[in-house]
Amino acid sequence: MKKSAEITDSAAAARLELANRLFFRLYQCANMLHKTGSRAVEADGLTTQQWAVLGALSRDKAKGGMSIGDLARYLMVSRQNLAGLISRMERDGHIDIVTDTRDRRSRIVRMTKSGEHVWHVSAQPKIRLYYEEILADFSIGDIAHALHYLMKLLENMKRLDSKQVDDALNEPEE
Numbered sequence: 001m002k003k004s005a006e007i008t009d010s011a012a013a014a015r016l017e018l019a020n021r022l023f024f025r026l027y028q029c030a031n032m033l034h035k036t037g038s039r040a041v042e043a044d045g046l047t048t049q050q051w052a053v054l055g056a057l058s059r060d061k062a063k064g065g066m067s068i069g070d071l072a073r074y075l076m077v078s079r080q081n082l083a084g085l086i087s088r089m090e091r092d093g094h095i096d097i098v099t100d101t102r103d104r105r106s107r108i109v110r111m112t113k114s115g116e117h118v119w120h121v122s123a124q125p126k127i128r129l130y131y132e133e134i135l136a137d138f139s140i141g142d143i144a145h146a147l148h149y150l151m152k153l154l155e156n157m158k159r160l161d162s163k164q165v166d167d168a169l170n171e172p173e174e
Contacts, residue, residue, distance in 0.1 A: 026153075040130040044122040045092060049085050051127065054094065054119040057111040065110035067100060094118060 037048040056062060056074050072082045086109055089095045094115035100106035135143060
């Protein structure tokens with residue numbers, strides 16, 4: 001029985017070590033994406049965060065724009081973090097913010113003609129080149145597998161986030 005417990009403890013320790021390495025590598029990848037991705041599009045006055053906003057707004061589903069809340073949920077950032085970013089992008093002429101005609105309390109973020117030009121003409125070739133350089137030694141299968149596992153991680157994180165929010169809402173007040 002003692003041998004079985006040792007194996008279980010050893011497996012748990014190995015799993016914890018691998019998990020720690022995995023999440024640290026994700027952290028490093030996120031930092032390097034910001035650093036190298038921003039360099040790829042800096043000549044267009046963009047950062048990776050602005051790249052993500054323009055990418056979200058360029059989708060067919062968002063042709064008429066997106067509410068600030070929907071954009072924040074799509075990008076998985078807080079409305080507060082998004083507020084400063086969209087203010088800078090509005091100042092730079094890449095987006096405009098208008099009142100939603102269906103709900104006057106809501107504001108819609110739309111890509112401007114200038115933003116569309118920056119996104120489609122200036123940034124897209126640089127982004128494609130960036131992807132090619134970063135994924136140069138990845139097969140299509142490698143990319144599909146990486147995407148699959150990242151989606152699994154993301155779904156588990158979203159489930160945990162939802163549970164944490166629910167738990168916080170259900171905590172008894174003192």
